[in-house]
Amino acid sequence: MSKGVTTITDAEFETEVLQAEQPVLVYFWASWCGPCQLMSPMINQAATKYSDRLKIVKIEVDPNPVTVKKYQVEGVPALRLIQGEKLLASTEGVIGKDKLLELLDKHLNSN
Template structure:
């Protein structure tokens, strides 16, 4: 079972902004080829850091408000939140090692 939590706009505030622990928000789209390449690494991060990082996944077409709020311009996109604020962001495909570095800077 994946520890990645799928959410939509209506859950964004409670699942991300009001969360006490750091949150990695993964923005993706079904039509996005690079998203399919990144997804296994996102699942790995969710499993590996489950004790200190919450990982949520938002489908961009179904979550336009969150996409706008997080200034997502392309997918896949990552936003790392700490205490309700974006502390790191990345757009485009990312390898497992770089993703690990991206997350470890905050957790």
């Protein structure tokens, strides 16, 4: 298990997310998105804190339209917490660190 955030593409989504053995937090972002740059450090901190029970991947929206459409991402930054084929939680827009940790704790502690 890696302790960092893995960058993926549409082509890798099924293998990296849907077939993962643990829940996966998918971070949708864009290089032109200022708020995404605010979220990135929190995503990296979460990857370290939850490395034993959560996988975190990031996917850039512009070059990966298939996944963006499938998960109905309408704005970035966006998060989707997925386990297997099941969507456990989703957010769009910047959320604070407390809100991010609360969302993860709620779903990871119930497993």
